[in-house]
Amino acid sequence: MIPVTKAFLPLIEEYKEKLNEIWESGWITNNGKFVKQLESQLRDKLGVNYLFFCSNGTIVIQMALKALNITGEVITTPFSYVATTNSILWEGCEPVFTDISSRDFNIDCSLIEKSITPKTTAILATHVYGNPCDVETIERIANKYRLKVIYDGAHAFGVQYKGKSLLSYGDIATCSFHATKIFHTVEGGSISCNDALLADTIMKYRQFGHVYDEYYSVGINGKNSEFHAAMGLCNLNHFDEILLNRKEICQWYDIELAGKVGFPIPIDETTVNYAYYPITLENETILLKIIEQLNEQQIFPRRYFYPSLNKLPFITKQYECPVSEDISRRVLSLPLFYGMGKEIVEIVSNIIKKNI
Ligand SMILES: *Cc1c(COP(=O)(O)O)cnc(C)c1O
Numbered sequence: 455m456i457p458v459t460k461a462f463l464p465l466i467e468e469y470k471e472k473l474n475e476i477w478e479s480g481w482i483t484n485n486g487k488f489v490k491q492l493e494s495q496l497r498d499k500l501g502v503n504y505l506f507f508c509s510n511g512t513i514v515i516q517m518a519l520k521a522l523n524i525t526g527e528v529i530t531t532p533f534s535y536v537a538t539t540n541s542i543l544w545e546g547c548e549p550v551f552t553d554i555s556s557r558d559f560n561i562d563c564s565l566i567e568k569s570i571t572p573k574t575t576a577i578l579a580t581h582v583y584g585n586p587c588d589v590e591t592i593e594r595i596a597n598k599y600r601l602k603v604i605y606d607g608a609h610a611f612g613v614q615y616k617g618k619s620l621l622s623y624g625d626i627a628t629c630s631f632h633a634t635k636i637f638h639t640v641e642g643g644s645i646s647c648n649d650a651l652l653a654d655t656i657m658k659y660r661q662f663g664h665v666y667d668e669y670y671s672v673g674i675n676g677k678n679s680e681f682h683a684a685m686g687l688c689n690l691n692h693f694d695e696i697l698l699n700r701k702e703i704c705q706w707y708d709i710e711l712a713g714k715v716g717f718p719i720p721i722d723e724t725t726v727n728y729a730y731y732p733i734t735l736e737n738e739t740i741l742l743k744i745i746e747q748l749n750e751q752q753i754f755p756r757r758y759f760y761p762s763l764n765k766l767p768f769i770t771k772q773y774e775c776p777v778s779e780d781i782s783r784r785v786l787s788l789p790l791f792y793g794m795g796k797e798i799v800e801i802v803s804n805i806i807k808k809n810i
Pocket of ligand 1: 510511512513534535537538580606608609630631632642643
């Protein structure tokens with residue numbers, strides 16, 4: 455069986471070495487040594503002043519909305535994982551879906567101002583597939599209307615835009631370290647910002663709103679454990695090697711498929727992290743045929759993302775997102791994971807080419 459993705463695992467000896475240390479200290483959670491080590495390494499790697507290692511990539515979006523006091527309407531992208539929309543709804547805010555660009559599939563900045571009303575307080579956009587949103591235009595609009603900016607950077611680990619870490623843009627950026635992501639801690643995520651006061655609020659939110667016997671605010675349990683941090687420390691050592699391997703696999707796909715299918719095209723001056731290999735087909739009928747034939751070969755690509763989030767059954771308002779609805783019907787993420795053989799690229803590409 456060939457899945458769309460498969461988690462990288464370090465040698466078990468590397469992980470056991472960390473486990474031995476955990477057993478010796480007896481400290482297994484609550485801001486332990488490995489959590490602090492991982493946070494420090496991630497702050498360096500991602501070029502952010504403040505970063506907190508949390509339990510997953512969804513709770514950090516909720517914490518971001520809370521920490522910035524977001525209420526009312528949040529302008530957001532319909533082309534993302536459902537966690538982006540759910541976080542807005544869970545925090546009692548209203549998502550206002552704004553269509554995407556057909557070039558890079560990120561929120562279309564030329565449409566944002568039309569979505570702003572007196573109730574708008576924030577923009578929550580996703581750097582989809584690790585390709586940067588137009589962060590400069592978003593910042594300009596946010597300053598003009600005094601809106602906060604949150605980036606769901608779940609796909610954006612390690613990406614540099616204009617020589618700066620993509621996760622350093624916005625008031626807050628989040629990331630996911632779920633097992634399906636390019637850098638993972640089994641389950642996990644991060645929330646980062648460059649403002650000291652905001653970081654202090656986030657630090658307290660992560661641990662129930664209190665520090666020892668001083669109670670400051672409401673809070674939640676967003677902590678993660680030494681076991682997860684240990685996996686992160688092991689995997690971080692292998693990140694460059696993982697990236698190179700994924701790059702090679704993407705290049706094999708490129709040779710087979712360039713000019714034959716569509717791709718999202720990132721804006722200039724960005725690096726790429728090979729987090730996904732999404733293609734667009736001419737229509738949904740062709741896409742479904744390709745999926746069926748791949749499944750017959752025990753290969754399971756993923757409709758990532760489908761449906762367009764404005765069409766979720768629990769969204770009752772109507773939004774005009776023709777580009778997102780069109781792309782989501784005909785986009786497919788192909789299998790891509792560390793160590794994947796060239797023969798898989800060939801089987802997948804041949805089935806695609808036979809059907810287009
Ligand atoms: C994976 C993902 C999330 C959620 O991350 P978890 O760690 O699984 O909670 C949020 N947003 C996007 C865009 C994602 O791909």
